[in-house]
Amino acid sequence: MSNAMFGAAQLEGEFDVDRLVAELVHLEATQWAKQRTFGESLEPTEETEADWRVLPLRSPEGRVDRTDPGGMGLVDYASTPWMEQAPYIASIVDALPTDVRAVRLMALGPGAEVSEHRDYPYGLPAGWVRLHIPLITNAEAVLTLDGVDYTWPPGTLWFGDFNRLHSVRNGGSERRVHLVIDSYVSRELLELFPADFRESMRWSDVLVDRPEMPLGKAELHSMLAEFALPGQFLYGEIDELDDPGTPDLEGRLRLDGDRLVLDVGDVPTASLVHIGEGEFRMTGGMMDRTLKVEPADGALRVRFRRRHGSRTEEALRSAARPVG
Template sequence: MIRLPRSYDAARMQSELRLLEDLERVSAGYAGEGNRAWESISLIAPGGRTRTGDGHQRLSQQASEEYAPTDALRRAPYLAEILDGLACPKRLVRLLSLGPGGIIARHRDSFVSFEEGMLRLHVPVVTHPDVDFFIDEERCDWKEGELWYGDFSRFHRAHNRSPITRVHLVIDVLINDFVLGLFPPDLVEAQRARGIRVAGEARRDEAELQRFAFSFRLPAGFVPPGTSYDPLPAPVDGRVQVQDGTLIVMVNEQPLLRLVPSSGGTLAVHGLAPGTVMECDFDGGRVVGATLVSGVDGARFHLHVQAA
């Protein structure tokens, strides 16, 4: 993790946060009692929708929509100023809140890395010393108003043991020269040797990936194969979409997993247990069935694929 050379006025951010208290929040996670205390307000989102989990929108429309400011961001000029000061393309930008006692289960976001071309930045807006936040078991003692980079493609988790609601401004950015300029030059050079995907570089053929795009519904009681998460308390809509040349699984409009074509209609699932795959069935060039197969015990879960 690296503290980046930007700082912001926490009091102003907190003041604007209070202006957004009337907005409806959506779940930022998909399983577990603790995760029901983990909620999101979108500031930049597909189509500029504050609550983006609209199951009535067609997948093709959602996937093609540009990321745009939401009504929430228009009510928060200082937060907009912060984002404008980051001169790079942005994808999902959210205020993520974790209530007292809330738990973010240990997981990885495999689609955010230098190699994938998108990084996740955090600015704590409201925090407390009794919030336990770890990346690869290294504690993150991040202070309000600081700009931080963490490698969220690694395992991370959080537990809010404090009496307050912890809120972070979470910014997904595409890598360009500005973003690289925030990091120490020696780190950038070392990372170049491992690979950096810069915004605008050629990606995998999106037409090839688009055939895997589909909508689905997770039923109440769902547990991701090979995990120890608590059952999903209520049904949730999701979809597989192409984003910046990468297949991403979205649940409640939150990006959760990365999918990589391996052979035929099989996709490697990055972000669950190693070896987990998704097997897709096609009819007329579109996905009509999908099955998650655990890399731990071979358990199979058939997704309910929704018609386009």
């Protein structure tokens, strides 16, 4: 993108720090967990060694044990019971002009640090951004993002391009606590960005979310299919979509209530969200990977797409109607 100089930007919106901290104090009695991620099998990884604790306020299915940001799957995001105990925070999240995925309170203890890494895929070309509202911080609690050091003031709203190399260290004597919000990219959310940021953007490289367009049962039935699924479609990067060195998997679309479900092999993997023209993204997933069932010479085929900004890679596979 042409706005490469913008690793971070302060967005419109300032919030009452006293109210934020009061809700944080109330939530101190809950069970904060050490940060961990979940793999493709949705099994949790080992806890981080750093003093980095998380309280999920919104997570896949509202689960209190999901300290990770989540991703595509069979269930959508929902508020956890902790969000009900934080009405001011809930009002801030509800007022954001976009659909929100994960919301977490993340606390980095004194002396703790998180080594340099990238969060993939994040950023405007991926259609998924991470926003921060600091609650408690100190001058020695520093985020280094793309070589620039930041200490964001409490009560302010920030975008960070965490697809870039970044690290965090807390050299102070008190913890650093941020409200971390993962959201889709909407046109309305982009209006909160500074004017100079928006003026420098290459808009064709911004992947904007598309709202769900529900389908009737008859249309959904017409898309039931069995097919070969490119092995890198669900978890690979854009250049790996149709990798000849990766074998295809067995894929199937079946109906579960009013939604299509993608089975990989015999494993239910993701429910699908229709975004128009027969194209679907995965529930909890982003616009960066979609599939489309379409007629082809009296038969069916499935078009798999991976996007990153203005780049699109496609793979086509023939499909058959399910037997029985």
